[in-house]
Amino acid sequence: MLTLPPLSLYVHIPWCVQKCPYCDFNSHGQNGELPQQEYINALIADLSHDLQYVQGRKLHSIFIGGGTPSLFHASQIKRLLTHVSQVIPFKDDIEITMEANPGTLEHDDFAAYYQAGVTRLSIGVQSFSSDKLNLLGRIHDENEAKVAAKKALSAGYKSFNLDLMHGLPNQSFDEAMADIETAVGLNPPHLSWYQLTIEQNTLFHSRPPQLPDDEALWKIYEQGQQRLADLGYEQYEISAYAKPGFQCQHNINYWQFGDYLGIGCGAHGKITLLDDNKILRTVKIKHPKGYLAADDHNFETTEVIAADRALEYLMNRFRLMSPIPKSEFEQRTGLSRDVLSSGISAAKEKHLITENSEFWELTTKGKLFVNELLAQFC
Structure with missing residues (x-):
């Protein structure tokens, strides 16, 4: 029998300093001053339409992704989270994650985001090699990445994540293992460690870099997994590793086919309607200009028909190791x-x-x- 699963909220902030050549997310390079107040206003209006989907539940988790959400002032993030808490009750142990880029975040603001209500940071490091960071189009260097991690550790957050890639252009086995050792040396409770893939509609797709061959990739993956296990990190999802008790609850809800509201440019949502025995997927207007100008931010709502539900569930659930x-x-x-x-x-x-x-x-x-x-x- 269909039951109401936990409810999460995904918030998409689409701007970043510049578009990375491997990125196929809905992100847009910053061009002038960002319309921060106007965009938060639009997010609040967007959420008001989706309150019909709450159905009496408390909010299990929030994830603020992008783009680079840390381009927004902590005061604007606080305004958004305060409003959300006023219209949807929070679980006592709610997890609120925000993505941050070491090249854009003023590290003294870590405390400000914490005071704004963020309980967990996800820091997009990708590599600690200056050469590899340049190839990936990242705007930070290895020292900024290390400083960001150290500041997160001391700023009061319940947890933080480091995003780390492997299988990078011309990356050797030793370079990949060195990235793991450097990351773990910063003592993150959570690591996202995933292979670079070449996606359509990216610069890397039109100008493919030289990547390690399959044999080299397998060695990196096999030995990297073992090293992370030896260091106390449990693989609980295909590309996620955590110390005991620090798994990302927001992502677990995704992979367990839970519900989530999606607000912001191009944000996706998945909703169970118990009374109608329906499961819906929602998509919001993708381009920032169109999104900001809209009265109704919804682009498309489709039903996950019964014939498709089993495969959709499995496509998500098979990502988890449990x-x-x-x-x-x-x-x-x-x-x-x-x-x-x-x-x-x-x-x-x-x-x-x-x-x-x-x-x-x-x-x-x-x-x-x-x-x-x-x-x-x-």
């Missing part, structure tokens, strides 16, 4: 677990998944070959 409760599948999709029987049987034959009366669990092979696993359910 066992999958069969009851969770039924509660989040409104479908019987029996609809997965043939796919589960095929996956078990290929040693991609195991099961008992209460759980399904990916095998080591299943975790490495998620696309092959998903193919059993298509």
Whole structure:
């Protein structure tokens, strides 16, 4: 039976200093002074339309992403979070994350963002090699990245994350391992460690850099995973590692097929409507000018029909390393677990998944070959 899952809020702030050549997110290079007050006003108006989807729930988490949200003054972030708290009740232990770029954030403002209500920072380091940072188009250097991490550690936050990439242009095994060692030396409770991929509609797609070959990538991934485990970081999601108790609750809600409101330019949302037995996906107007000028910020709302719910759930849930409760599948999709029987049987034959009366669990092979696993359910 379909039940209401936890509710999160995603806030998109689309501006950054300059567009990175690998980035396919909805981000726009800063051109002059940012319309901070006007954009926060628009976010507040956008949220008012989506209050119909709250359905009596308290807010589980907030994630302010971009772009580079730390381009906005702490006073504006506080104004937004104060308004959100006035119209949607917060859980006592709510996690509120904001992304920050070491090249744009005045480190003395860490305390100001904390006072504004942010409880967790996600710092886009990507690498500690000046050479690699230049190739990636990042505007910070390795020293700024280190200072940012140290300031986050001392500023009162419950947690902070460092974003780190591997498989970078011309990156050697030793360089990739050195990035891990430097990052861990800064004692972040959480690390996002993921491989650079070349996406369409990016500068790297039109001018591909020389990346490590598959054998080198596998060595980096295998040895990097082991090193992070040895250092006390548990892999709980495909590209996320955390010390015990510091997993990102916002992202876990995504991957468990929870609900989230999405406000801001191009923001996506996913909503369960219990009374109507529906699951909706929402998308907001993508371009800042159009978004700021709009009275209705919604671009598109589509229903996730029953025939698609199982695969959508699995595409999200297979990112997590934890066992999958069969009851969770039924509660989040409104479908019987029996609809997965043939796919589960095929996956078990290929040693991609195991099961008992209460759980399904990916095998080591299943975790490495998620696309092959998903193919059993298509």
